[in-house]
Amino acid sequence: MTQLLYMETFGCQMNERDSEIMAQLLGEHSYVRTNKPEQADVVVVNTCSIRGKAAHKAYSCFGRYKKLKATHPNLILAVTGCVAQQDGAALLERMPYIDIVMGPQSIYTLPSLVAAFRRNQKPLVATDLSADFVIPPFLPNLAESTPHKRFITIMQGCDNFCTYCVVPYTRGREISRNFDDILAEATHLVGQGVKEITLIGQNVNSYGKKGDAKQNKSFSELLRAVAGIDGLERLRFTSSHPKDLSEELMRCFAEIPVLCPHFHLPVQSGSNTILQRMNRKYTIEAYLDKAARLREYRPDIALTTDIIVGFPGETDDDFGATMQVVETVRYHGAYSFKYSDRPNAKAADFPDKVAEEVKTERLARLQARQEEIALALKQAEIGKSVEVMVEGASKAPANQWSGRTGGNQIVNFSCETKLVSGQLLMVEIEGACQNSLRGKMI
Numbered sequence: 001m002t003q004l005l006y007m008e009t010f011g012c013q014m015n016e017r018d019s020e021i022m023a024q025l026l027g028e029h030s031y032v033r034t035n036k037p038e039q040a041d042v043v044v045v046n047t048c049s050i051r052g053k054a055a056h057k058a059y060s061c062f063g064r065y066k067k068l069k070a071t072h073p074n075l076i077l078a079v080t081g082c083v084a085q086q087d088g089a090a091l092l093e094r095m096p097y098i099d100i101v102m103g104p105q106s107i108y109t110l111p112s113l114v115a116a117f118r119r120n121q122k123p124l125v126a127t128d129l130s131a132d133f134v135i136p137p138f139l140p141n142l143a144e145s146t147p148h149k150r151f152i153t154i155m156q157g158c159d160n161f162c163t164y165c166v167v168p169y170t171r172g173r174e175i176s177r178n179f180d181d182i183l184a185e186a187t188h189l190v191g192q193g194v195k196e197i198t199l200i201g202q203n204v205n206s207y208g209k210k211g212d213a214k215q216n217k218s219f220s221e222l223l224r225a226v227a228g229i230d231g232l233e234r235l236r237f238t239s240s241h242p243k244d245l246s247e248e249l250m251r252c253f254a255e256i257p258v259l260c261p262h263f264h265l266p267v268q269s270g271s272n273t274i275l276q277r278m279n280r281k282y283t284i285e286a287y288l289d290k291a292a293r294l295r296e297y298r299p300d301i302a303l304t305t306d307i308i309v310g311f312p313g314e315t316d317d318d319f320g321a322t323m324q325v326v327e328t329v330r331y332h333g334a335y336s337f338k339y340s341d342r343p344n345a346k347a348a349d350f351p352d353k354v355a356e357e358v359k360t361e362r363l364a365r366l367q368a369r370q371e372e373i374a375l376a377l378k379q380a381e382i383g384k385s386v387e388v389m390v391e392g393a394s395k396a397p398a399n400q401w402s403g404r405t406g407g408n409q410i411v412n413f414s415c416e417t418k419l420v421s422g423q424l425l426m427v428e429i430e431g432a433c434q435n436s437l438r439g440k441m442i
């Protein structure tokens, strides 16, 4: 009998990918996705805990399902992802209406947990995090729709223990996935019409060092192998740790044509004192040197970053150093956040917490300057012809389409003929605004 599944996903691409996997596994047990929670037999909330705000979003969303369960008593509520891992059984104590609590390493067991809950009606907790975990082979089912771009998980967990970060505790030890399994998944996707693949992990630059990467292959070797799949048009990856960015990887940007000219290189802070207290293991000089070398290999490369403002002990001068990095690098985009204390993360116990008003003011100043730079970089594209991968039609007006450049910028453009997503074409850039470029098809 068909059952209905409703999923809500917060957080990073790892969670998005995990949600796809869970949906497919439940699909193999007759579950079909619905976009109406009130019709669902099973609700899965895949949570994120990266900052206080993200965790609060999850908790408030559980409250909504509590209400729904009052009128739909047979509904099964499963909480997965990083809040589930972090809180474990404590979540059930606080919110007894939750039926299943499951961490990121247990996603492959979701169908059996749901079946067990149906049989026994007893809440279940699956939050084991083993350093010996092997990421199973998995071939995505693209039968429902064939999006032109997909993510492939190449590693899980993180061993870097940046002092602000919860991820090493919620995702466990760094584990690389088997090289041949990744290639098999990529080949399968491209065979089904996928044009763009993004290899994802918390720190892809250290691929192959730990876990089931028995073949001892490096990340650059993996990139070259995936790039060699016939029919793949674009290859991307995220996220990278600056300390592990090797010359060998930089060279890939000069040598692999399908590798997109975009590098997300989180800097976090421009101050060496703060970087050290964050346990980032690089100096700002080393970081800037790598950014410059990347541009030597690929002059059109778009650099983006993550920045934390108001880390404990951050002075005006420390923050000034971060502003200076933004001036020097000229990022195409930056995700910036106010520091927030996280459970288990060392910095939660650091003295000299920065006042909320100071964090707010610094963040606003940083974001305002970064927006000016991003806009100026977009304006510099006007008059150029760029290669765009079609994403789809705009809702209105007619004959308007949307796509992305290799540097991952959104381009809206006009074209009279019908296009298909994943198609590559050339667009002449005619205008720029904060979040997108505008142009016409050549």
Ligand code: SAH
Pocket (backbone or CB within 6 Å): 050, 051, 164, 165, 166, 167, 201, 202, 203, 239, 240, 241, 266, 268, 306, 307, 308, 337, 338, 339, 340, 341, 342
């Ligand atoms: N593994 C990835 C991404 C980690 S999470 C990487 O290292 O690049 C994404 C971003 O969230 C981080 O880069 C950092 O800028 C931010 N972040 C993580 N923990 C945070 C915290 N406690 N407070 C504020 N921002 C945080």
Ligand code: SF4
Pocket (backbone or CB within 6 Å): 158, 159, 160, 161, 162, 165, 166, 167, 168, 202, 203, 241
């Ligand atoms: Fe968190 Fe640092 Fe690991 Fe990124 S590298 S996930 S910021 S601990």
Ligand code: F3S
Pocket (backbone or CB within 6 Å): 010, 011, 012, 013, 014, 015, 047, 048, 049, 050, 081, 082, 166, 167, 170, 171
């Ligand atoms: Fe959030 Fe966990 Fe990803 S904390 S950012 S969902 S690894």
